[in-house]
Amino acid sequence: MAAPRTHLSPALKQATPVVVDHALGSWIYGTDGKRYLDFTTGIGVTSTGHCHPRVVEAARDQVGKIIHAQYTTVMHKPLLELTDKLGEFLPAGLDSVFYANSGSEAVEAAIRLARMATGRPNIIAFHGGFHGRTVAAASLTTAGTKFRSGFSPIMGGVHIAPFPHAFRYGWDMDTAIAFALQELDYLLATISSPADTAGFIIEPVLGDGGYLPTPPAFLEGLRRRADEHGIVFIVDEVQAGVGRTGKFWGHEHSTATPDIVITAKGLASGFPISAIAASTELMSKAWPGSQGGTYGGNAVAAAAAVATLDVVRDEGLVENARRQGDVLLDGLVALQAQYSAIGDARGLGLMQALEFVDENGKPDAAAAGRVQQTAISEGLLLLTCGAFGNVVRVIPALVVTDDEVAEGLGAIARTLKRAL
Numbered sequence: 001m002a003a004p005r006t007h008l009s010p011a012l013k014q015a016t017p018v019v020v021d022h023a024l025g026s027w028i029y030g031t032d033g034k035r036y037l038d039f040t041t042g043i044g045v046t047s048t049g050h051c052h053p054r055v056v057e058a059a060r061d062q063v064g065k066i067i068h069a070q071y072t073t074v075m076h077k078p079l080l081e082l083t084d085k086l087g088e089f090l091p092a093g094l095d096s097v098f099y100a101n102s103g104s105e106a107v108e109a110a111i112r113l114a115r116m117a118t119g120r121p122n123i124i125a126f127h128g129g130f131h132g133r134t135v136a137a138a139s140l141t142t143a144g145t146k147f148r149s150g151f152s153p154i155m156g157g158v159h160i161a162p163f164p165h166a167f168r169y170g171w172d173m174d175t176a177i178a179f180a181l182q183e184l185d186y187l188l189a190t191i192s193s194p195a196d197t198a199g200f201i202i203e204p205v206l207g208d209g210g211y212l213p214t215p216p217a218f219l220e221g222l223r224r225r226a227d228e229h230g231i232v233f234i235v236d237e238v239q240a241g242v243g244r245t246g247k248f249w250g251h252e253h254s255t256a257t258p259d260i261v262i263t264a265k266g267l268a269s270g271f272p273i274s275a276i277a278a279s280t281e282l283m284s285k286a287w288p289g290s291q292g293g294t295y296g297g298n299a300v301a302a303a304a305a306v307a308t309l310d311v312v313r314d315e316g317l318v319e320n321a322r323r324q325g326d327v328l329l330d331g332l333v334a335l336q337a338q339y340s341a342i343g344d345a346r347g348l349g350l351m352q353a354l355e356f357v358d359e360n361g362k363p364d365a366a367a368a369g370r371v372q373q374t375a376i377s378e379g380l381l382l383l384t385c386g387a388f389g390n391v392v393r394v395i396p397a398l399v400v401t402d403d404e405v406a407e408g409l410g411a412i413a414r415t416l417k418r419a420l
Contacts, residue, residue, distance in 0.1 A: 015040075015372070015381075015383055015384075016376050016381055017376070018030045018032075018036060018376070018381065019031045019032070022051075023038070023050035023051060024049070024050050024051050025049040025050060025051075025052075025397065025399060026038055026039075026049055026050075026396060026397050026399065026400050026401075026404050027050070028050065028381065034379065035379065036376070036379050036380065036381050037379055037380050037381065037404060037407060037408055037411065038050070038381050038396075038397070039380060039381060039382055039394050039395055039396050039408055040381045040382065040383050040395055041395050041396065041397050042270060043239070043265070043383065043395070044207075044239045044244060044265050044266060044351070044395050045265045045266060045269070045270050046266075046269055046270050046397055047242050047243065047244070047265075047266030047267075047269055047308060047312070047317070047397065047398050048269045048308055048311045048312065048315075048317065048397065048398060048399055049269075049397040049398075049399040049400075050270075050397070052269060052307075052308075052311055052399070054307045054310065054311050055268075055269045055270075055304050055307045055308055055311065057307070058303045058304055058306065058307035059271065059300050059303055059304045059307075061303070062078060062299055062300045062303035062304075063300055065299075066299050067298075067299060067300055068295070068298060068299060069299050070294060070295075071099070071296065071297040072292050076299045076302070078299050078300075078302035078303040078305075078306060079099065079297045079299070079302045081302070081303075081306050082297075082302045082305050082306050082309075083097050085305075085306050085309050085310075086275070086277070086305075086309065088309075088313075089248050089249075089309065090261065090277050091249065091257045091258065091261060091277075092257070093257075093279050094258075094260075094261060094277040094278055094279060095277075095279060095280055096277065096278055096279060096280040096282075096283035096284075097275050097276070097277045098275060098276050098283070098286075098291045098296075099273060099274065099275045099296045099297035099302075100273075100274045100275070100276075100293055100296040100297075101272050101273065101274060101293065101295050101296055101298075102132070102264060102272060102274055103131075103132055103137075103236075103238035103239075103262070103264035103265065103274055104131070104132025104133055104134040104137040105132075105134070105274060105293065105296070106238070106262045106263070106264055106274035106275060106276050107131045107132050107136070107137045107140065107201070107236060107238075107262055108132075108134060108136045108137055109276050109291060110199075110201070110234050110236075110260045110262050110276045111123050111136060111140070111198070111199060111201065111234070112286070112290060113232075113260065113276070113278065113282070113283065113285070113286050113290075114198040114199035114232035114234060114260065115198045115199075116285055116286055116287050116290065117198075117232060117282055117285035117286070118198045118199075118230065118231075118232060120195070120196050120197055120198040121157045121196055121198065122157045122158070122159060122192040122196045122197045122198060123140065123157060123158050123159075123197075123198055123199050123200075123201060124158075124159050124160075124161055124184070124187065124192060124197060124199070124200050124201070125140040125141075125142070125158060125159075125160055125161070125200075125201050125202070126142075126160065126161050126162070126163040126180075126200075126201075126202050127142050127160055127161065127162050127163045127165070127209075128142055128143055128163045128165065128206045128209030128210060128212065128387065129141060129142060129143060129163070129201070129202060129203055129206060129209055129236070130143035130147065130203070130206070130207045130208035130209055131201065131203075131236055131238075133147060135151070135154055135155055136155045138154060139154040139155035139156075139158045140158055140201060141208075142160055142209070143206070143207070143208035143209040143210075143385075143386075143387060144208065144209075144386075144387050144389075147208070159187060159191055159192045161180070161183060161184045161187050162179065162180045162183045162184075163180060163206065163209075163212070163214075164176035164177045164179070164180040164214075164215055164218050165210075165212060167212075167343065167344045167346075167355065173215055174217075176215075177215050177217050177218050177221070180218060181218065181221045184221075184222075184225070185225075188225075188229070194228075194229035194230070194231065197229065197231050198231070198232060199231060199232040199233070199234050199260075200222050200225075200226060200231055200232075200233055200234065201234040201235075201236055202214060202219070202222065202234075202235060202236065203235075203236045203237075203238075203239070203240060203250070204219065204235060204237065204240045204245065204249070204250025204251045204253065204254075205239070205240045205245060205250050205347075205348055205351050207238075207239040207240070207385070208385045208386075209385070209386065209387065210353065210355065210385060210386040210387070210391045211346065211347055211351055211352065211353035211385065211386075211391060211393050212346065213245075213253070213346065213347065213348045213351075214250075216253055216254030216255070216256070217254075219235075219251055219254040219256040220254050220255055220256045222256065223255075223256035223257070226259070232259045232260060232282070233256070233258050233259045233260070234258060234259065234260045234261075234262065235249075235250075235251045235256075235258035235260070235261050235262070236262045237249055237250055237251070237261055237262055237263050238262055238263065238264040238265050238274070239265055239266075239351070240348075240351065241261070241263045241265075241266065241267070242263065242265070242266035242267055242308070242309075242312065243266070243312050243317050243318040243321050243349070243398050244266060244321060244349055244350055244351055244395075244398065245321070245325075245348040245349035245350075245351055246318065246319075246321045246322030246323075246325050246326075246348060246349030246350075247318065247322075247349070248312075248318050249261065250348065253348065259278060259279070259282060260276055260277070260278045260282070261276070261277050261278075262274070262275075262276050263275050263276075263277070266308070266398075267305050267308060267309075268301050268302075268304040268305035268308055269304055269305075269307075269308045269311075270304075271298075271300060271301035271304040271305070272295075272298070272301055273296075273297065273298065273301035273302060273304075273305055312398065315399070317398040317399060318398075320398060320399070320400070321349040321350045321398050322349055324350060324396065324400050324401075324402075324405050325347065325348065325349035325350050325351075325352065327402075327405050328347075328350070328352050328394065328396070328405055328408075328409065329345065329346075329347055329352055331405075331409040331412075332345040332347075332352055332354055332394070332409075332412075333345045335354070335409075335412065335413060335416060336354070338416075339416055339420055340359075341356050341357065341358075341364065341367050341420050342354050342355070342356060342357075342416075343355045343356065343357035343361065347394070350394075350395060350396050350397075350398060350400065351393070351395065352393070352394040352395075353385075353391050353392065353393045353394065354368075354371070354391070354392045354394075355386065355390060355391045356368045356371070356390045356391070356392070357390070363386070363387075363388035363389075363390035364390050365384075365388050365389035365390045367390070367419070367420060368384050368386075368389060368390045368391060368392050369384060369389070370419040370420075371392050371412075371415055371416065371419045371420070372384050372392055373419075374415045374418050374419040375411060375412065375415040378411040378414050378415050379411060380408060380411035380412065380415070382394060382412075383395070394408070394412075396408065
């Protein structure tokens with residue numbers, strides 16, 4: 001056979017050598033004849049598992065009707081159905097929705113809306129956050145320099161405040177929260193006046209930044225300051241939303257309600273669609289023509305999203321995520337007690353992580369890499385994350401079963417024994 005004339009960009013780095021033949025539920029079947037327990041789920045995307053029959057049926061049915069109907073040109077039923085269905089899950093008062101393709105696009109739509117609505121230039125994001133790879137979204141991202149370096153100048157008007165990362169600081173959580181809120185107030189007093197600040201944007205669980213749950217008291221502190229100063233409070237639920245944390249929205253672990261919620265990833269079980277939701281009053285402040293896009297709200301993706309939301313509700317997947325997440329975290333904490341190389345075990349629902357450190361308590365990316373790679377030979381797919389690459393994240397599908405969680409924990413235990 002002749003050598004291929006084209007190939008994928010060398011800048012792309014594949015986390016595993018697996019080539020997929022087919023996949024179902026929590027399992028990927030490789031062309032090597034092996035099956036793998038998938039605790040990556042396309043980075044939190046295949047929420048109802050791979051190829052859930054109801055999602056497949058909805059997409060297949062829609063493909064035979066219309067694949068693409070650009071929704072500012074002609075409207076299509078799946079988008080109307082999705083908008084109505086999504087309203088059953090959105091926080092009270094967030095009754096207006098704009099659709100795009102990716103999390104990055106939705107993030108940029110949210111910050112554009114916040115700036116237009118307030119007439120203010122600045123956005124405050126939080127250290128360790130990941131909000132996307134496009135220029136504006138990358139400007140908000142501090143989960144690692146690889147997301148924002150090498151293509152400056154990036155978007156101006158962005159200021160970064162500390163995140164209450166208790167483990168990194170070596171503090172208890174209350175001290176970390178108090179420090180982060182104090183530093184936010186100092187930033188508002190010295191760098192970005194409230195009169196210049198359009199929005200706060202934060203993830204309810206840091207994603208690429210290390211799978212760190214945002215403390216409820218910190219979200220509530222942001223909500224108070226947003227109310228006090230007329231700042232738009234944006235919660236980026238791209239990875240944490242649609243049940244992944246054991247609540248439908250990650251911010252629901254607190255009493256804080258966003259002005260804008262951003263969703264994508266798990267919304268359509270693998271089909272590309274994203275959205276922002278806000279009150280009609282706030283959304284109406286977007287300038288005419290400022291929202292749009294060729295593929296946003298694609299008919300097939302929208303049909304898959306409707307089916308996904310039905311499955312999440314009908315199969316009790318939010319509760320399953322909570323219950324299985326508790327079991328998973330207990331298992332990871334038990335493993336932490338056995339290995340000094342595990343500095344922290346943490347997570348909410350089915351967003352769990354192990355953070356690896358060396359004998360001096362410093363980040364150990366090599367150990368995390370060995371664990372992630374060794375797990376492949378144990379039939380388990382995992383990913384790393386964190387600013388230093390020293391965090392292994394565990395992201396099962398929301399349909400994961402008792403037996404699959406037990407099998408995954410067993411594979412992690414065997415992996416740790418071999419890798420550490």
